[in-house]
Amino acid sequence: MDAKRNDAKGPEPREGKAAQMEGPDLESVIERAQGHDAEALGEIYRLYARRIFGLCRYMLDSRESAEDATSEVFLKLQRSIKTYDGSIPFLRWLLKVAGNQCIDVLRHRKRGQQVIVEAEEGVAAIEAASSDPSPLSAVLSKEERAQVRDAIARLPENYRVPLVLRYYSELSYDEIAQQLGLQRNYVAALIFRAKQELRRKLGHRSQ
Amino acid sequence: MECYSEQIISIFVDGELEAEEAQRLRDHLATCRRCRQLLDALRAENRALSESLQELPEEAASPAGFSRLRSLPWSDVAVVAAVLALGSIVTGWIDKLSIPDALQWLNPFSLNGRTNLIFNVSYYLAHGGTAMLDDYAAVVGKILLLLLLGGSAMLLGRRWRLHQAGLRLLIVLLALSLPGFALQRRHSDFVTVAANETVDDTLLASGNTVRVEGVVNGDLLAFGGTVEVRGTVKGDLVSFAKRIVVSGTVEGNIFNLSNSLDLDGQLAHNLYGLMQSLRVNDRGRVGGGVVVGAGDVGLEGEVNRSVTVYAGNADVSGSIGRELTMAGDSLTLTNTARIGGNLSARVRELKNVRIADGATIAGTRDIQLRVRKNHLTHPGFYFFQAVWLASAMLVGWLVLVLFPGFFQASTHAVGSGWRSFGLGVAVLAGVPVAIVVAAITLVGLPLSLMLLALYLVAIGLAKIWVGAFLGRMLLKPAGATKSDWLLGLLLGLLILTIVGFIPYLGGLVRFGVVCLGLGAFAWQLYQVSRPAITT
16 A cells, blocks of 8 residues: 555655754664663653654643653653664654554543544545635744644544644554554545644634 | 545645556646645645644643653652651551550451451361451551552642652651651550649540549540540540540540540530530539530530530530520420520420420520421522532533543543442442541541542542533533533533432432442542553
């Protein structure tokens, strides 16, 4: 499935602003961390904790749960970092791990059920109406960006989770589908619907 | 050529369109201005979304946002240290008190009766076995108490974020300094303050018999089988004993929980208590008032102010300076009885009120039957139900706004049915035991009061979780916004309130609701007190 997608602004994984370390430096830190070097693990924490907390905060509903999930990610990292093989950028890998952690938390709350359950009618069930307000404009003031974040936080879980995984973690549809155990098409529809819902929520602002 | 749908273009913008279709779309874009405009707008939207998200929420921007992560071990270490310090003190106290035989009747860990029964049957463990099991019971008791203390401290620590170093330090210091406050402790089988002796501090005395013949300048806190005050206590007398006799003087108040209290001497202020039998003998004098709940009350002496009793039987032959208010089964006023104010009594049957002709009552007599009225015909009833409902909604709303995750998770937890119910029954029955245990160690008294408050609050909240769960089940809102939750809560509470008034069934339902809600709440508290566990 991954084979050929169009390359129009595809996910371009980037090391966030927090990561001032690149290339060989980061590689050596990761290698040391894989060898249980506490200092290296601390360094990774320093570089990425904020970024990971951000993801958890968007995925989960309270700061408290987000903090718990973040610490869980870094606690588990001591063991799980060995499974990192360098095939994808480290931050991207870490965001996937953190995304999984958050999904586990959400699933745990639903007593083991899937976080998002695919409707029987599949994609058709969430096919959206097209009369929504026009897309958000590119240039947003600081205040408007805060409004967007607020609106995202108020989205229902089944829209919020894929949206955040796509535009915060910058995962591909396939990766999101895999994490959530959904069909790729369904993920695409959810993301599209999420954006429309977001526009609707912000609608009164743009008019 | 027909234009592409917004969704297809959106997927294309995300870079997720199949290569072939993407190529066809590109060809179309070259000729269609409308689609190009849409494409640009969608791209801009993606950028806006990414930018908005990458700029982290305020709380993540401040380093304090996850300072706890780094200091996590330290805050836990501090909490554990505080718990251990507290625990060592408490166990030390238990050792000191070592729960005298006389107190075994109120020791919830006592297995005396049961062990005796067992060991009378199994002969080869005969005598030594009993002692062994007693020891065992004491150890189990201590461990339970430590666990309880530790658990609640951990919980509070996690919940209230004790990451300020100062606060942590304070807790540790408090824990360490507790045994140091101005207090004299005496413990032995027979504790006495001799006639020529004066104790300047507050005296904590525990023993089979506690006898004060001298003077205690502070308060007297007495625990034991028999507590006798023959001398003088200048402060309050706080006692918890099987039998209490005050034939001397207490210059403060008496707070009392006992099987019996005999007052032969002088009490300067008030008497508050709960006891099986209260006797103010003809030499006894109370300078203030009396507020007690008791099985039998006999007032032969003098009470300067008013008397309020909830009693099975109350006999008055002495004098009461002001009102006598009584609720209970029977009231007898003899010829020598004098009441300086009004008499009001609530009894089940009028014939149980006997007032001798010679009795003097200065004020009015108001004797009424306690009739169980049908509350449904009472207008005030509806008013109070409405007030109750409104306040429950308000509390529910507050919890929902302040701790939305907790509210929703607690509500979900109700759905686990038997687990919540079982846990609720255990908490409902277990916490009072813990409160009593904490209270008898005295140092644990503040803890027990806190626990009691938490217990009552939790019982109060129980109906909210169950109501919200019920409402959610019935409404099944898809998106579940806050207002959906509140609407569900209102519906659930209304149903529960109405069902609660069905005779017999209503009582069962109310009990079930409390257990379910309490269990869900306890479960959720337990959940938030530990890091999330992944599958």
